[in-house]
Amino acid sequence: TNRAGHTTHSATLLINVPPRWILEPTDKAFAQGSDAAVECKADGFPKPSVTWKRATGVAPGDYKDFKPNNPDIKVEEGTLMINNIQKNNEGYYLCEAVNGIGSGLSAVILISVQAPPQFDIKLRNQTSRRGDPAVLQCEAKGEKPIGILWNINNKRLEPKGDARYTIREEILPTGVISDLSIKRTDRSDTALFTCVATNAFGSDDTSINMIVQEIPEVPYGLKVLDKSGRTVQLSWVAPYDGNTPITRYVIEYKQSKLAWEGGMERVLAPGDQTEAGIFTLKPATTYHIRIVAENEIGSSEPSDTVTIITAEEAPSGPPTSIRVDGSDQHSLRVFWKPPARSDWNGEILGYYVGYKLASSDKPYLFETVEFVREEGKEHHLEVTNLKTYTQYSIVVQAFNKVGAGPMSEDIKAYTAEGTPEQPPHDTTCTTLTAQTIRVSWTSPPLSSANGIIKGYKVIYGPSDSWYDESTKDTKITASSETILHVLKKYTNYTMQVLAYTSGGDGVRSNPIHCQTEQDVPEAPVAIKALVMSTTSILVSWKPPQEPNGIVELYTVYVREVGLAEAEEVISESTPKTQKIAPNIKNQNLSFQAKDLDNKLKYEFWVTASTNIGEGQASKSVVMAPSARVPAKIASFDDTFVTTYKEDVTLPCLTVGVPQPVITWKIKGIIFGSSEHIRQQPDGSLFLRDVTRTDAGEYSCHVENSFGQDSVTHQLIVNSPPRSPQVTLTSTTTNSLTVKIKPSTDDSEPIHGYTIHYKPDFGNWETVQIDSQTQKYTLENLLCGTRYQVQVTAYNSIGTGDPSDNLNTRTRGDKPGIPSADKFIEVLSNNVVLHLDAWSDGSCPMLYFVIEQKKKTSNEWIQVANSVKPRGNFLLSELDPAVWYHLRVTAHNNAGTNVAEYEFATLTLTGGYNSL
Secondary structure, eight states, X not given: OBTTBOOOOOOOOOOOEEEEEEEOOOOEEEETTSXXXXXXXXXXXXXXXXXXXXXXXXXXXXXXXXXXXXXXXXXXXXXXXXXXOOGGGOEEEEEEEEOSSTTOEEEEEEEEEEOOOEESOSEEEEEEETTXXXXXXXXXXXXXXXXXXXXXXXXXXXXXGOTTEEEEEEEETTEEEEEEEESSOOGGGOEEEEEXXXXXXXXXXXXXXXXXEOOOOOOEEEEEEEEOSSOEEEEEEOOOOTTSOOOEEEEEEEETTSOHHHHOEEEEEETTOSEEXXXXXXXXXXXXXXXXXXXXXXXXXXXXXXXXXXXXXXXXXXXXXXXXXXXXXXXXXXXXXXXOGGGOOSOOOEEXXXXXXXXXXXXXXXXXXXXXXXXXXXEEEEEOSOOTTOEEEEEEEEXXXXXXXXXXXXXXXXXXXXXXXXXXXXXXXXXXXXXOEEEEEEOOOGGGTSSOOOEEEEEEEEGGGTTOGGGOEEEEESSSEEEEOSOOTTOEEEEEEEEEETTEEOOOOOOEEEEXXXXXXXXXXXXXXXXXXXXXXXXXXXXXXXXXXXXXXXXEEEEEEEESSOSOOOOOSOOEEEEEOOOTTOOSOEEEEOSOOTTEEEEEEEEEEOSSOEEEEOOOEEEOOOXXXXXXXXXXXXXXXXETTOOEEEOOOEEEESOOEEEEEETTEEXXXXXXXXXXXXXXXXXXXXXXXXOEEEEEEEEETTEEEEEEEEEEEEOOOOOOEEEEEEEOSSOEEEEEEOOTTOXXXXXXXXXEEEETTSOOEEEEEEXXXXXXXXOSOOXXXXXXXXXXXXXXXXXXXXXXXXXXXXXXXXXXXXXHHHHEEEOSSOEEEEGGGSBOTTSOEEEEEEEEEETTOOOOEEEEEEEOSXXXXXXXXXXXXXXXXXXXXXEETTEEEEEXXXXXXXXXXXXXXXX
């Protein structure tokens, strides 16, 4: 308004008023779990905005806004509302009222949550090794004071009752910590420990599952589920595991003879198994087995030991140290030692020794060597009846009751060299000179050599004394021909050739004959000159000892050597000669020198000539003709050899005037003429069909008035030998040895013997032996058999009379009967006959004849009539629980033996019938 007027204007007046508290918040305490509300109200203009924040730490200072979209905390019209308040909501809170006027209002309050004790973890596990100390700790949060109690398995734990337990408490700002110390944990400490906290607002508890860990207990119940030669299957019961899972089982095993320390081996099995196997055992071996359980803590003690013996298996290794010696030409001696002890796999019961020709692809032939117990020593077997000097392949394998093991590597060996079975072929001889002969031949086939031919032997000697070994010579050479030197001249030689090896001399070739060439003869042996008259002299001589050929003529040399009365002999004149042809028997070789001058002396000598030429001269004799002619004998002392039943003439050529009287004496007795013996006109003595009794001394005596003379002859009558004497010196199961002694009355050398022998009910057989053999063994005879033996001798004349019969027998008896318990093994439907139970009486068994019948039957049933005598024989298809009779006839060369047995078969269940 003014003088001029007034006007009106209205306007809103706003008065800004800074905030002021209507309801300032203060510290609050709420029960845990309740819904909390804290009012914060302010007034002012503009209206203040009220917000709440929470301290970021446990003390006021920095604040932050609440997380958005938290359903449990919200602010409405300044009121802070916390639904289901918990201890974690406890802390400092800031309330601010701001309207932009002034600095605004703020108030800090502490919201406390009044909670019973609380454990963050309600249950946990704690482990400890047995014997170690342990501390169990529980931390209770809540309003103090808080009381702590400990329970074990829901029972109050009183430390005073067990000095091992100690409880210690520590007050914390947020609550209290209680430590339960165990000085040394034990298995009983494996329990549920409960920590109970109590305050004015309630209580809470937490549990600690205390696990005291220790090594497992000993596994038990160890037993064998199954076993074989190399494996065993085991089972056991799992022991207490010591609150730690068993991680594995250790199966410890060793051979019984070894110590656990050093000799033990192990097999591992997973901890969740209670069965396991051992697969590396040795057969037929005693083992100790135990088991140990292991966990993370350690190993248990070993279980009780179980002892097992693994089953036998056939040997897994061959025999060792095998060697073969060629003991002779028909056998090999095999030596070996047992397999390595670890390869026996049971008790070695014997060995099979196999052999075959090294070049053959045929299977081995086996011989068995059995014994009761192997003692680890060296064994041997002689394999016989082999071929001479032949390479064989030998193997040996051991066997036990399960079977045979592997064969050894084959050993190749030769039998010893034998003697060649065939003589050299194409033997020929060629006379070279009077004292040399060439002999040639071809080697025998190599297939018959029975070895390596090292050379040849040429056996040679005069044919007329070939029977006499002492007259033979032997020349050894490596070539296929040789020349024989220094032989007798003009002599028929017999030669044989043989090949020889290291095994000895082979078969001689058939004899061949060659005669050395003629040569000039030796000198006549003796010469006589006998006066026949005043104009004649009789010259006689004996032929040369070695004529060295056929004497075609004799040359008698005669020459004058001076006057008959003179003592001096003058030999300057040229001799006259006279050729004289020999007579057939070379007897009475003589020459009458006629028309001689009785005033002169004459010298005589004689030579012999062959177609080669004239030989040496005899001694010379000097004689002069004379009117006085005494009785003399021109014949010489001599030995005459004649053959049984032949005629013989003994010479006695005489000179003398008057005619001499001739007297013959036989063995010193003057003979009387007969048809058998008579004196012939020429003075000789003639014997017809001479016999052994004619042998002896014959003398011829001549006499006349001027003198007397005599000659003596020895007459040898060669005849067949007399009966030799035969005696028995020894016997074996297959041989007889006899001694042969010739008659001392035999004059002619014996060339050999023929032995005749035969078994009872058999045929005669013969064998020839030489004259030097005094003992001879008849081999390969029948065992336990009677034999007749007689011997004849023979010489160049013929075969003599047989000796007396020698009746004897080889050693050995008929088979011996075994007892029933050793021979018969009775089963239900069959019977095993142990044929080896029979004694062979030292004579090899030939075969068995087996018969059987039921006890109630009268008729025998022949089961087999030629059962081989080795091993067992199965008598099958019998009725069980029935009485039977068994008849067995055993045969060997000594005879037969019959045994009868009675037995009852077993019932089907293997028992004996009570009947």
